Amino acid sequence: MKFSTKAEYGLRAMVTLAKDYPYLKSITEISQEEHISAKYLEQIFIKLKSAKIVLSQKGKSGGYTLAKEPPNITVGEIVEILEGKIEPKKCLSAECKNSQCASKKVWVKLSQEIKKTLDNIKLSDLIPDPPLLSKEKDKRKLESV
Amino acid sequence: MKFSTKAEYGLRAMVTLAKDYPYLKSITEISQEEHISAKYLEQIFIKLKSAKIVLSQKGKSGGYTLAKEPPNITVGEIVEILEGKIEPKKCLSAECKNSQCASKKVWVKLSQEIKKTLDNIKLSDLIPDPPLLSKEKDKRKLESV
DNA sequence: CTTAAAGCATAGTAAAATAGTATGAATAGA
DNA sequence: TCTATTCATACTATTTTACTATGCTTTAAG
Numbered sequence: 001m002k003f004s005t006k007a008e009y010g011l012r013a014m015v016t017l018a019k020d021y022p023y024l025k026s027i028t029e030i031s032q033e034e035h036i037s038a039k040y041l042e043q044i045f046i047k048l049k050s051a052k053i054v055l056s057q058k059g060k061s062g063g064y065t066l067a068k069e070p071p072n073i074t075v076g077e078i079v080e081i082l083e084g085k086i087e088p089k090k091c092l093s094a095e096c097k098n099s100q101c102a103s104k105k106v107w108v109k110l111s112q113e114i115k116k117t118l119d120n121i122k123l124s125d126l127i128p129d130p131p132l133l134s135k136e137k138d139k140r141k142l143e144s145v
Numbered sequence: 146m147k148f149s150t151k152a153e154y155g156l157r158a159m160v161t162l163a164k165d166y167p168y169l170k171s172i173t174e175i176s177q178e179e180h181i182s183a184k185y186l187e188q189i190f191i192k193l194k195s196a197k198i199v200l201s202q203k204g205k206s207g208g209y210t211l212a213k214e215p216p217n218i219t220v221g222e223i224v225e226i227l228e229g230k231i232e233p234k235k236c237l238s239a240e241c242k243n244s245q246c247a248s249k250k251v252w253v254k255l256s257q258e259i260k261k262t263l264d265n266i267k268l269s270d271l272i273p274d275p276p277l278l279s280k281e282k283d284k285r286k287l288e289s290v
Numbered sequence: 291c292t293t294a295a296a297g298c299a300t301a302g303t304a305a306a307a308t309a310g311t312a313t314g315a316a317t318a319g320a
Numbered sequence: 321t322c323t324a325t326t327c328a329t330a331c332t333a334t335t336t337t338a339c340t341a342t343g344c345t346t347t348a349a350g
Contacts, residue, residue: 002253004337004338005337005338005339006337006338008248008252011248011251012247012248013335015247015248017167023315026295026296026297027296027297028295028296037338037339037340038341039339039341040338040340041234041329041338042297042298042299043299043338043339044231044296045297045298046299048325049297053309056296056297056298057296057297057346057347058298058346058347059295059296059297059345059346059347059348060293060294060295060296060346060347060348060349061295061347061348062295062297062346062347064297075251084295085292085312087176089316095303102157102160102271102272102273103153103156103160103271105271106156106220106266106271107148108151109266110259111260112264113258113259113260114255114264116257117255117258118251118252118255120328121254123252126248126251127247127248128247130320149307149308149309150308150310151308151309154317171324171325171326172325172326173324173325181309182309182310182311183313184311184312185309185310186309186311187326187327187328188310188328190326190327191326191327191328194326196326201326201327202317202318202325202326203316203317203318203325203326204316204317204319204323204324204325204326204335205318205320205322205324205325206318206319206324206325207293207317207319207324207325207326207340208325209326245302254312258332273320284336
């Protein structure tokens, strides 16, 4: 009963983006801050990008930033993008077909509770300190944000 | 984010024992009822046995039965025996060491919620119909129960 | 206008976990 | 004594995970 490193790394990466929101941050920077393989992070960000939860700028001095403000992004969204839907197991027992399966009830209930818990945590809840505003002029921002 | 088949099969097996409680049921019988590999079920029952959540009788016409009454066994117990403790991920980020790690909070909270949910479901909650009392004389019972 | 640094995309791969099988011993009822 | 059962360990094929490798595209800086 474990989440994969994709969810773990992805969440940590999103937290680092939240701290710098709305400024751009490159995979190289995130990789160094969080000690996560840059190439692996690239794969994670391809998923986050195609789910439209982050925006990107290509080319030199490019990077990523959140597509929404930190209070409007939930941990549930991030985990679902990276781990897939939290679905109850398919049960092969005969009972299951006439929807009387006992154990299935457990997995349905559990999936609901997990989703509820994760959907209730906002990215902004995970940022410990307010962002420093001192070096803002050095930071890169997307035109659209 | 999935439970293994061990938890799934183990739970279904425990439900079938609950339905027949306190009578003995062999792995062969459970295997046929639930369409689960008998050899795989054996491994599952070795764990359940050593956790003392089931009782067994060896030899011909032997089998298993619950060690406690169905209302006194929770799904949480069963899952923990078969999947191990539901522990939050270890996080390798630098922040994590000074216990300020943002993402760790998520996994701690989630583990607690999963445990709470599963501990709150009793085996007796999963038995759809009351047991038939008609053929009781054919059934095998442990001396101690 | 060239180049370096970034994102984007797919393919490959080593290690670990999963979901079983196989083999055989110990036990006990018929 | 035979057979059906639990008990225990070892083996194995498949799948998943957690990466790495390769190479293309894009774009700001020099």
